[in-house]
Amino acid sequence: MEPTDAELIAAVIQGDTASFEPLIRKYQPRVFATARRYARRESEVEDIVQEVFIKAFQKLRGFRGEAPFEHWLMRLAVRTCYDFLRAHQRNRETSFTELSQPETDWLEQFVAEPSRADEHAEAARQLIGRILGRLSPSARLVITLLEIEERPVKEIAEITGWSVPLVKVRAFRARAEMRKILARITKEKYM
Amino acid sequence: MNPSDLQAKLIEAARKEPLQDQVPYAFEKRIMACLASLSPLNSWALWGRPLWRAALSCVAITLLCGIWSLASAPKGDNSDSFAQAFERAVFASSDQHLEDIW
Numbered sequence: 001m002e003p004t005d006a007e008l009i010a011a012v013i014q015g016d017t018a019s020f021e022p023l024i025r026k027y028q029p030r031v032f033a034t035a036r037r038y039a040r041r042e043s044e045v046e047d048i049v050q051e052v053f054i055k056a057f058q059k060l061r062g063f064r065g066e067a068p069f070e071h072w073l074m075r076l077a078v079r080t081c082y083d084f085l086r087a088h089q090r091n092r093e094t095s096f097t098e099l100s101q102p103e104t105d106w107l108e109q110f111v112a113e114p115s116r117a118d119e120h121a122e123a124a125r126q127l128i129g130r131i132l133g134r135l136s137p138s139a140r141l142v143i144t145l146l147e148i149e150e151r152p153v154k155e156i157a158e159i160t161g162w163s164v165p166l167v168k169v170r171a172f173r174a175r176a177e178m179r180k181i182l183a184r185i186t187k188e189k190y191m
Numbered sequence: 192m193n194p195s196d197l198q199a200k201l202i203e204a205a206r207k208e209p210l211q212d213q214v215p216y217a218f219e220k221r222i223m224a225c226l227a228s229l230s231p232l233n234s235w236a237l238w239g240r241p242l243w244r245a246a247l248s249c250v251a252i253t254l255l256c257g258i259w260s261l262a263s264a265p266k267g268d269n270s271d272s273f274a275q276a277f278e279r280a281v282f283a284s285s286d287q288h289l290e291d292i293w
Contacts (some may be wrong), residue, residue, distance in 0.1 A: 017223075017226055017227070018223075020223070020226065021219055021223050024218075024219040024222050024223070025219050028214050028218060028219060029212035029213070029214055030212065032211070032212050032213065032214055033210040033211055033212035036211045046215065046218070049218070050221065050222055050225060053222045054222070054225060054226065054229065057226055110197060110200060114196055114197075114200065117200060121204070124200070124201060124204035125204055125205065125208050127201060127204075128201040128202070128204055128205045129205075131201065132205075143202075147202045147205075147206075148202060148205045148206055150206070175198070178198055179194045179195060179198055182194040182197050182198055182201075183194045186194060186197065
């Protein structure tokens with residue numbers, strides 16, 4: 001029978017570092033999926049995931065076991081991603097480079113007939129990825145958590161450490177920031 | 192075209208994107224290697240800083256005590272007078288006895 005998370009954590013705290021490996025193996029797919037929402041390059045994603053697990057190991061004594069380990073780890077992962085966004089704030093795209101042909105085609109299709117533009121299209125995903133890349137760190141975080149992952153405001157407040165009203169204010173600003181970017185693209189292209 | 196509609200459509204596209212949770216081969220080994228290299232370093236770092244602080248404060252206290260003792264020491268060398276006074280005190284009774292005999 002496989003040891004439980006609590007048993008593994010207790011063993012790590014007792015000094016058995018090797019017991020941390022099954023925890024990494026179990027949760028790394030989720031941490032990778034989270035990191036890929038905030039970083040584009042694979043090397044950056046790997047660095048984020050590594051930092052998350054190192055932080056988790058160092059702070060494991062602070063885990064009180066009131067919530068599942070997964071929740072604690074994911075909160076750590078989101079905070080690490082936010083730190084990454086803030087650290088790389090200067091590297092984010094400040095101006096929109098030329099849209100690719102599939103992106104332009106998708107936009108044209110959307111302009112002609114919004115209901116027929118396919119949300120599954122790779123071009124739409126690329127476009128939203130580029131728009132998210134232009135948002136400020138807090139706007140990107142709140143759009144990802146609230147709009148894309150559809151998490152409740154209260155949960156976002158717990159994850160980020162922000163108050164509920166602050167999450168709401170930042171969500172409002174983030175949506176406005178995103179609309180502004182979209183308006184600029186469409187203005188350049190279709191007006 | 193309304194940017195809000197485009198925003199909603201693009202967010203819908205992002206929601207429908209499948210989770211990319213693939214993990215590079217043996218990634219957990221890489222983290223374990225990092226942890227192995229970090230652990231002894233951290234314990235030294237943990238002790239190193241307070242020990243350095245303690246050593247520096249000890250040196251500072253020693254210097255202050257040295258300066259204070261030098262500053263508060265009497266200026267003149269009175270070791271001779273102290274010796275004479277001590278000698279007088281010790282031999283006072285015997286001197287008295289000798290005077291009585293004479």
